[in-house]
Amino acid sequence: MTDAWQDVRVVLLAGGRGERFWPRSTEARPKQFLQVDGKESLLRATFTRAAMLTAPESIYVVTHERYADLVRQELPALPEANLILEPCARNTAAALGLAARRLGPDSVIVAMPSDHHITGPARFRVTLQAAVEVARHGYLVAIGIPPTRPETGYGYIRRGAPLELPTVLPAFRVDRFAEKPDRATAEQYLESGEYAWNSGILVARADVLDQEIGRHMPELHAVLEQVQWAAPLPPGLAGQFAGLPGTSVDKGVLERSDRVAVVPGHFGWNDVGDWAALSRLLPLDENGNAVIGEVLLQDARRVVVHGGDRLVVLLGVSDLIVVDTPKVLLVCAREQAQEVRQVARIGAAFADALFACGDAEDLRGGPPCPA
Template identity: 40%
Template sequence: MNEHFYAVIMAGGGGTRLWPLSRQNRPKQMLRLVSDRTLFQMATDRLQGLFPVDHIYVVTVADQATELQKQSPNIPAENYILEPMPRGTASVVGLAAVVLQKRDPEAVMAVLTADHYIENVAGFQQILSSAQELARKDFLVTLGIQPTFPATGYGYIQRGELLGHYGQHDAYRVLRFKEKPNEETARGLLQRGDHFWNSGMFIWRVDRIQEEFSRQMGELYQTLEQIAKSWGTAWQTETLKKLWPQIKPQTIDYGIMEHAQQVAVLPGADLGWSDVGSWDSLFDVLPGDPNGNIHISAMHLGIDTRDTLVCTEDPNRLVVTIGVKNLIIVDAGDALLVCPRDDAQKVRELVKLLDQNGYQLYL
């Protein structure tokens, strides 16, 4: 059955909340934050044994492809699908679907992320196998994460009726997708017990997702059809360059999933998942010292210092702290970030401010 199963890694994001380490020319999937492997390398590593390397595709922008290929040279160069410019995840998924359908009309594609952390690799592979089985029954499958706290930075998925058991997992019909809530709403969703975090990972047959593009995003579907006709021909690059800028940016969540038919969720309870979306999120992934401090490539000496993250680009640079707690300290050589942990989500706003004030050199 796995001969028709393919992985598509979306690897074109920026990760602005991890500034100043994450930059335009080195987004977060290229960073070594949680191990000596980059997040992208870890994303490809956890597919080994489930997907042959020639069944792993990467969708990214051209200026990131060279570095990603260096990091995972085992993936065939022809499996890198290059979008001329970012146009949202809907177009990424659509482009990958038409490319895969030309190769294998029976393909089931797992749409995966390049910049998340998953501790339980065996459990992750099991849930993908279960999702493939469900996807072959015409369902669009999304992977939900069992929430552990009232997160306001994630979207939520509400489950409905039990559809059955697939592998070691229960499958539920999706009632609705919900946008990122405020804290009060998030607490209510957690107490209800019928909501999962939206992981942003999906599994479906390529022909099934194209039905939804045709039904819900007709304009994008027509554009993808034209691109598909040119794929593998002498005018592939020219067609893509001409048509891609005309695509209206949209996410797969808003463009397709919220109003799709036959949507199911498989809950992942013990995956050890984190989207590594902000500096504060690393406290959920990395072990701290006896005082709760986290050091990333840093020499750190602290007096009365607790629950503080210290990260430097230079492993020989000494950072000394006295009498601080709950801080984020990140030294990227040409830029230094210091902020309270509670304000870690505001780094995205800071990046916008840098752009508005002419500090593009630091983006």
């Protein structure tokens, strides 16, 4: 960018567990560190995108302490001082509140989740420039993506009155946030033209974000106040973080604040939130199938397959997700991709137990498992 971005700091959110991408995504190596599309990791792609906006010295990563080494491996260009480590993961409100305190009250934060796929870099830059301008007027600015289909897996933002601000793109007050809708409601949102997908990208002055956390999440703010502006974390913060509820910044702040604006983002955007999203990222064959790895399809339609080194064969099936890993084979209906997180923890625990008492190549050859 230009000197107009001297006060801007890009913050990459990289502390999530990515349970909808189980069994590839695990607690030891969650999805932001995976090459889910067979290319570079989601985190590295996000960093590359941020580096098109500003210098690496102005890019920060917020993550859990356990993932510090993974971030360093993925992002060797990230300055060590720009790695903000949460003592305990408590969702995006705590992560962004901590980042705001660390970066100083005069900073403008551009917060990006690390699991997006974005195209149209020029339009992306212009959108964020407009959002930064709006944020300097004291607003918490969400980026809303004009919907192209009745998507039931995303949250929505209803656009309110326009803001009379001298920005490069129009901005609007937020009338309300809407939860992930059912199909009929999503169709109504699409037809009305008043709703946008909530991208999860947030732009705000650090002091405004801190003030709004104080207004709407006083318990969190009381803990954050122990972090002096632009200072390292004080000792003893971990225990207090552990006692906080895990609340997203959307739920805890944006849905309650009267200082929220939205800037429409007319660039290509996909939330890589579950395995079904690969059908929008990977090239499709003539039957709408998206595959990675050694895969043989016969009379298969609209399947998503993420394979490995061994051959995966699908015959006469449709609308499935298949993920093959050394420990776990996941097969689920494509329409239930969002529900994978419901089985992730118990499935991971069961797989670990099986491998602890059996051979990794042939479980039947190991000792008997305890009852």
